Amino acid sequence: MTEQHTHNPTALVTGATGGIGQAIAEALAAAGYDLTITGRRQDRLVTLAEELGRHGTQVASTPADLTKEDEIESLVAAHGSAYGRMDVMVNCAGGGILAGLGRQKTRHIDLQLDLNLRSAVLVFQAGLPWLREAVAVRGHANVVNVSSAAGKHGQPGLTVYSAAKHGLVGFTEAANAEFGNEGIRSTVLCPGLVDTPLAAAYDTPGEDMVQPRDLATAVLWLAQLSPRCLIPEISFLPPTGPLSGDGNR
Numbered sequence: 001m002t003e004q005h006t007h008n009p010t011a012l013v014t015g016a017t018g019g020i021g022q023a024i025a026e027a028l029a030a031a032g033y034d035l036t037i038t039g040r041r042q043d044r045l046v047t048l049a050e051e052l053g054r055h056g057t058q059v060a061s062t063p064a065d066l067t068k069e070d071e072i073e074s075l076v077a078a079h080g081s082a083y084g085r086m087d088v089m090v091n092c093a094g095g096g097i098l099a100g101l102g103r104q105k106t107r108h109i110d111l112q113l114d115l116n117l118r119s120a121v122l123v124f125q126a127g128l129p130w131l132r133e134a135v136a137v138r139g140h141a142n143v144v145n146v147s148s149a150a151g152k153h154g155q156p157g158l159t160v161y162s163a164a165k166h167g168l169v170g171f172t173e174a175a176n177a178e179f180g181n182e183g184i185r186s187t188v189l190c191p192g193l194v195d196t197p198l199a200a201a202y203d204t205p206g207e208d209m210v211q212p213r214d215l216a217t218a219v220l221w222l223a224q225l226s227p228r229c230l231i232p233e234i235s236f237l238p239p240t241g242p243l244s245g246d247g248n249r
């Protein structure tokens with residue numbers, strides 16, 4: 001029997017300082033998870049950890065730049081040594097740079113690929129021993145990768161972001177083929193516009209967008225499914241408008 005550091009389930013949430021990641025972290029804390037939250041903004045992380053701690057679970061805030069492999073390794077190692085396992089991994093950090101192809105600087109291309117795709121691969125790889133510990137204790141572990149509707153349908157002006165988010169969809173599928181049968185089940189979330197600062201550039205009222213709590217609800221639900229049930233992908237679309245299901249892509 002694997003020795004347990006904590007009786008609570010545990011989760012690592014990247015992008016926790018952003019709109020969607022914060023909603024996911026709040027839902028997990030309210031549901032009794034011990035958390036590691038991360039982003040680059042240390043002041044925001046400290047405030048958020050205080051807020052989340054009111055739910056009575058442990059909240060470790062560990063700043064990390066996820067474009068840097070050594071910072072990813074330190075982040076995941078800190079989670080592992082604090083909690084001993086990772087029941088839920090949420091790869092939510094991401095973002096795009098709006099610019100037509102031909103006008104993209106190479107460093108901006110690299111940044112979008114690194115942040116939206118490479119970071120999730122590296123977090124998964126570093127987290128694998130701790131995901132396996134969760135499987136040993138609870139019979140399953142969940143990885144949730146936050147892609148985008150742009151990861152299903154390429155967006156003009158967001159070619160590199162779209163490519164990286166498509167890559168995240170493919171990575172999730174391959175991870176399930178490789179690890180699903182041992183109890184590590186991965187799900188990719190593909191939202192259209194979500195009401196966060198990232199979507200503020202769009203001329204769409206926030207109330208017409210998907211809400212961050214919709215994705216948070218999905219993460220909790222995914223973690224509660226019976227061990228042999230795997231949901232590979234979920235789309236979240238407003239009925240009409242940009243990145244919607246109405247063909248206006």
Ligand SMILES: NC(=O)c1ccc[n+]([C@@H]2O[C@H](COP(=O)([O-])OP(=O)(O)OC[C@H]3O[C@@H](n4cnc5c(N)ncnc54)[C@H](OP(=O)(O)O)[C@@H]3O)[C@@H](O)[C@H]2O)c1
Nearest residue numbers: 015017018019020039040041066093094148193194196198
């Ligand atoms: N909002 C939308 O309409 C929408 C639609 C589809 C998909 N998504 C996806 O949903 C995810 C969350 O987006 P959001 O709307 O919540 O955006 P957001 O509010 O801008 O949050 C982005 C998050 O990513 C983190 N981040 C950015 N660069 C980082 C880096 N180099 N290292 C570590 N963390 C970094 C930010 O933290 P720091 O700034 O503290 O580093 C922040 O926590 C992203 O993957 C995004 O692509 C969003």
